[in-house]
Amino acid sequence: MALLLKNALCIDPAVSLNAVKDILIRDGEIVEIGDPGTVDLPKGISRDLEGKILIPGLVDMHVHLRDPGLEYKEDIESGGRAAAKGGFTAVLAMPNTKPTCDNASIARNMIEKALNTTRTRIYVSGAMTAGLKGESITEMGDMARVGVVAFTDDGRGVQNDAMMRLAMEYAKTFNKPVLSHCQVEDLSAKGSINEGATSTRLGLQGWPAAAEEIQIARDIALCELTGCSLHIQHISTAKGVELVAQAKANGLPVTCEVTPHHLFLSEEDIDETYNTSFKMNPPLRTRDDMLALQQYLVSGMIDCVATDHAPHAPHEKAMEFELAPFGTTGLETALPLLITEMVSTGKLTWELLVERMAHAPRYILGLPHVKLEVGCTADLTVIDKQAIYDVSAESFESKSQNSAFIGRRLKGCASDVYVAGYASLEDREVVGL
Ligand SMILES: [Zn+2]
Structure with a gap:
């Protein structure tokens, strides 16, 4: 069955494309790209996407799908739906499941379940140490x-x-990147927000920036020692990014990601209501950090956006701030936030959005490239930049509603998503298997 996507503004900096085109898809691949009205569809379905923007499918390389073991928060099927709703064609699941994804049989089960339950491509990451305890290396x-x-x-x-050196040596043997959550636990201790004026004002224990930056510096040194590709996760401070930039300048294989919440929220958003949806790990930092992260995303010092989608049940987040678990959901709000806060305001071009949310994650993870050119897999995201998205608890496909962005009115979101030519989202409605 062929699919003809007509009249969308197709944008892909990888092939220097920014023009209205018709795209013909057959057997999951792009087989023809032509000017509007010039591509024949002998037999199949045609969709008119006039006024929409079509880009290579987005990838979120940092999500918690809670499956196996914590399915009351999320599972592979609901996480796949949330990803489609948010405009993503693929996600990378983190291994802090129950039991931990620290061996081949759990990893294989996750991969097989994903193939049978969702159209979203679910990639799986494995733990470096057994049970995430940091004591013994896994069978990578x-x-x-x-x-x-x-x-x-x-x-x-x-x-x-x-142990970190050993993990990086092993990962390099198998030519896989190490994704590093940087936190010196002796320093972050029981801190639940950034250590600074806000933690003092609210009487909460602080989690200092140094606890993150020290481990970033260590991991960069170990990258140099081992030669293993290193990716710093959810970087939250300007200084952390500057360490990564220096490592890149020295020719080391180091990359980093930033989350939408660190881009668009700061410690100043946490107030006397003690809203636990703002409790993150690493914590929301200063407003200066937040503004620097936006600039560094534009400049390329930060390689990509990843959500750290961290669903939690209401009874878990409805606790005292210091007892509640860390994290916010992110899959369904990331693209609308980036469009509203950065593209529509002129800070980020559509081309750079494609680089940071589609191309860079694939490059970092060594996944097949997806470009808007003949012969490429038809993993595509279609954006309606006029669509209004009022973020509310009821709006989510995710099983969980712990979003720090509830109440926001955003403009611009995914309307259609295709994975290997099959729709996972159509007119903003999730389409199942
Ligand atoms: Zn983390």
């Missing part, structure tokens, strides 16, 4: 063989320097 080779694409102990920093 077994996990790599069943299709794990990266290794990480996300949720925790690896506290022991020699």
